[in-house]
Amino acid sequence: MTQAAEESLRVPEWLLQGEPAMCPCGCVGKRKKGGYVEKTLNGGAGLLRQVMFSDDVAAQGGLLQRLDPRVKFVSVIVLLVAAGLARNIPTLLAVYAVTLGLAAASRLPIGFFVKRVWLFVPIFTGIVVLPATLSFVTHGHVVLTLWHWHGHPEGFTSQGLTSAGLVVSRVAVSISLVVLLTLTTPWVRLLAALRAVGVPRIFILIIGMAYRYIFLLLGAVTDMYEARKSRTIGATRHDRGARAFVGATGGALFGKAHQLSEEVHQAMTARGYRGDAKTLERFALTRFDVLAAVCCLALAAAILTGDHFLGH
Amino acid sequence: MATETTTGTAPDPSTEREVQLACHEVSYSYLDRFPALDRVSLTVRAGERVALLGANGCGKSTLLKLLDGLIFPASGEFTAFGHTVTEDTLEDEQFSQAFRSRVGFVFQNSDAQVFSPTVREEVAFGPLQLGHTPEQAETRVTETLTMLGIADLADRAPFQLSGGQKKRVAIAGVLATNPEVLLFDEPTAALDPRSQYWLTDLIEQLGAAGKTIVHATHDLDVLPRIADRCVVFSEEHRVIAEGTPAEVLADRDLLLSVNLIHARSPLPG
Numbered sequence: 001m002t003q004a005a006e007e008s009l010r011v012p013e014w015l016l017q018g019e020p021a022m023c024p025c026g027c028v029g030k031r032k033k034g035g036y037v038e039k040t041l042n043g044g045a046g047l048l049r050q051v052m053f054s055d056d057v058a059a060q061g062g063l064l065q066r067l068d069p070r071v072k073f074v075s076v077i078v079l080l081v082a083a084g085l086a087r088n089i090p091t092l093l094a095v096y097a098v099t100l101g102l103a104a105a106s107r108l109p110i111g112f113f114v115k116r117v118w119l120f121v122p123i124f125t126g127i128v129v130l131p132a133t134l135s136f137v138t139h140g141h142v143v144l145t146l147w148h149w150h151g152h153p154e155g156f157t158s159q160g161l162t163s164a165g166l167v168v169s170r171v172a173v174s175i176s177l178v179v180l181l182t183l184t185t186p187w188v189r190l191l192a193a194l195r196a197v198g199v200p201r202i203f204i205l206i207i208g209m210a211y212r213y214i215f216l217l218l219g220a221v222t223d224m225y226e227a228r229k230s231r232t233i234g235a236t237r238h239d240r241g242a243r244a245f246v247g248a249t250g251g252a253l254f255g256k257a258h259q260l261s262e263e264v265h266q267a268m269t270a271r272g273y274r275g276d277a278k279t280l281e282r283f284a285l286t287r288f289d290v291l292a293a294v295c296c297l298a299l300a301a302a303i304l305t306g307d308h309f310l311g312h
Numbered sequence: 313m314a315t316e317t318t319t320g321t322a323p324d325p326s327t328e329r330e331v332q333l334a335c336h337e338v339s340y341s342y343l344d345r346f347p348a349l350d351r352v353s354l355t356v357r358a359g360e361r362v363a364l365l366g367a368n369g370c371g372k373s374t375l376l377k378l379l380d381g382l383i384f385p386a387s388g389e390f391t392a393f394g395h396t397v398t399e400d401t402l403e404d405e406q407f408s409q410a411f412r413s414r415v416g417f418v419f420q421n422s423d424a425q426v427f428s429p430t431v432r433e434e435v436a437f438g439p440l441q442l443g444h445t446p447e448q449a450e451t452r453v454t455e456t457l458t459m460l461g462i463a464d465l466a467d468r469a470p471f472q473l474s475g476g477q478k479k480r481v482a483i484a485g486v487l488a489t490n491p492e493v494l495l496f497d498e499p500t501a502a503l504d505p506r507s508q509y510w511l512t513d514l515i516e517q518l519g520a521a522g523k524t525i526v527h528a529t530h531d532l533d534v535l536p537r538i539a540d541r542c543v544v545f546s547e548e549h550r551v552i553a554e555g556t557p558a559e560v561l562a563d564r565d566l567l568l569s570v571n572l573i574h575a576r577s578p579l580p581g
Contacts, residue, residue: 055469187469188429208429215471216423263424266382270419271489272412272441274405280436280446 035238036246041229044222048215057183062106064184068289069193075296076181082300083173089162091307092169098299099176106184113183117175125164125171132167133160187211196283204279213260220256224249329357331394332493332524333379333415338388340374348374350549351388356493356526361519363535364528365560366545367571372528373420376495379526380417413442416491420498422478423470431457431473431481432466438489449488456488460514476507483514494518496527500534512538532561532572546570 058065064072079095086092103113131137133156134146140159147154182190188208195204228245333356340349348371356362356379364372377383378390381397390397392411402408416438419425428434432453439449457463462480470478479499486494499515500508508531515538519525527538535542535557542560544553546569553566560566567573 188433191429208433209427212427212429212470215469219471260424263419263421264427266377267417267419267425267427268437269382270380270412270417271438271485272409273437274408274441278440280433280440280449 036242038229040225041222044218044225047218051215054183055186057108058186060107062108062184064102064106064180066288067184067292068283068285069185069189070196070283071285071289071293071296072181072185073190073193073197075293076177078296078300079177079303080174082303083170083177086170086303086307087166088307088310089165089169091303091310092166092173094306095173095299095303096169096176099173099180102180103176106180108180108183113176113179116179116183117172120175121168121172124175125168129164129167133157133164135160138163192279192283195279201276201279209264213257213264216260217253217257220253221249224252329359332356332358332392333526334391335375335378335385336389336391338375338378338385338390340371340378340383340385342374344386347549349378349385352549352551353388354543354551356524358492358524359519359522361515361525361538361540362527363539363542363557364526364545365530365532365535365542365570365572366528367530367547370545370547370570371549372545373497376417376497376526376528379493380415380495381411382417409442413489414491415493415495416486416489417495418479418483418486418497418499420501422475422482425482425485426470426473426478429469430466431462431468431470431484434470434481435484435488438485442489452488452490456484460484460487476503476510479503479507479511483511491523493524493526496525496529498529499527500529500531508534530572532567535561544570544572 083092083095086095100110100113103110135142135154135157136149138157138160140157142153142155143158143161145153145155185193191204191208195201333354335352335354337351337353338349339347339351341347350371352371352375354362354375364375366372374383378385379392381390381392381402384390384397384399393414395401395407397411402411426434428437435453435456436446436449439452440446444452453466454463457466460480460483462477462484465473465477465481470481473481496515499511503511512534515525515527519538525538529535539557542553542555542557543551544555544560544566546552552570553560553563555563564573568575
């Protein structure tokens with residue numbers, strides 16, 4: 001504040017008066033659940049809780065946590081390919097059972113693991129698979145009639161349901177494998193493993209920094225929404241003002257991110273960064289890792305052989 | 313000449329010591345519109361502890377960035393260790409590496425400086441960039457974290473750290489490269505009293521160990537402990553006085569005119 005501004009500070013009359021707030025009779029108004037502000041704040045806190053929980057799980061001493069992240073990463077890729085090539089639901093169900101066994105051996109809460117996988121399945125497969133189960137898309141034997149068309153029964157076909165089951169189980173197995181990998185490997189070790197298997201260093205650096213700054217920007221969003229909440233009188237409205245606020249928040253966040261990116265670049269340059277990032281990579285394969293790799297290859301071979309014997 | 317007035321006599325800078333950083337009449341404006349430095353001259357010799365004093369927005373942080381070769385003057389000249397530093401000269405890999413390994417900068421915003429996913433990676437960043445092997449970097453990380461009392465934070469993510477812890481990590485990241493010159497931008501700003509005292513002690517010890525220290529600050533109370541010489545900026549982005557902490561702190565009119573104290577403030581110390 002300049003000296004002139006400080007000297008000319010005059011408090012307006014209204015600022016010295018009290019504002020009517022709560023009714024003096026002590027009566028209370030209608031209760032209404034929080035709107036988008038509350039949801040955003042809860043979402044931010046929920047994300048942080050989830051990340052802390054994942055970090056705790058990854059730090060436990062279970063079966064998969066003890067494995068070298070490179071071995072885990074390559075093993076998951078191999079099993080994903082094997083599951084992708086399987087054409088029988090029983091084969092995929094067997095693999096899913098194995099993933100549940102691995103989750104239990106890695107001390108993951110089974111309920112949480114199953115929920116996390118099946119939360120994604122409807123999103124990835126629901127829209128694609130649902131129409132394919134109907135007779136007007138996949139012709140065949142109608143097992144559940146929904147309506148008639150020119151005298152012909154129309155509804156779910158056994159062929160359609162089998163195809164849908166195959167897709168759903170394949171997606172569930174794939175997501176289970178990826179969730180197993182991400183829940184049992186600390187984020188930093190996972191990035192280092194990606195680097196070790198040949199992903200360019202600059203990608204790893206960018207992903208790592210994006211992950212680090214998500215939390216900072218999340219903090220900025222939380223601050224803005226809390227400031228909004230503290231000045232919101234009455235119920236939160238979903239009106240034009242609310243949309244303008246969300247837009248303004250996005251704009252402010254973009255500005256902050258831009259400013260931060262400049263500062264981060266300067267901080268990197270100050271410590272010798274010249275476009276070629278170097279990272280700490282310290283891995284050593286143990287006998288246990290080799291054994292795990294062999295087991296993974298054997299499992300992939302068993303999946304493909306078993307599936308071949310089951311036929312189409 | 314940028315300096316309009318000089319308070320007292322500057323301390324004997326031991327003119328035999330090597331000039332490490334020198335600015336001659338440098339000017340800088342943001343977006344070519346907002347002036348930040350106006351014909352500023354400054355010489356920093358080996359082992360000196362220099363405090364840049366001034367109100368918010370007077371150009372202290374800009375000067376520190378310039379001294380670290382992060383921005384370049386629109387006019388005037390900046391030399392480091394006898395060599396002119398420009399965008400072109402820093403393109404030279406050998407010169408850049410030598411310069412970066414000899415000058416370290418602790419930013420005011422630790423969130424911008426601590427950018428790696430874990431504390432360990434963060435502290436290892438500088439040594440690795442400057443050509444140390446992962447084993448050497450690992451040793452430096454362990455020893456630096458132990459020295460600063462934060463070895464237990466090695467595997468933590470930055471978002472799990474408090475402001476004071478982040479500042480320690482930022483300092484560890486700079487010290488791990490073992491620079492001769494340390495630049496601190498508002499080092500004690502927004503820190504709790506314990507962290508402030510810890511940092512003041514550290515700067516004192518680093519100075520005693522022979523490091524050259526340049527820091528921008530508002531904190532007049534600790535000046536006698538962490539500075540041999542003060543350079544005072546006016547709100548017009550010029551250097552208007554230089555002197556020992558005792559000389560500068562004794563000049564109430566000067567401190568008032570540059571908005572470092574208020575008419576109702578008691579004199580620090």
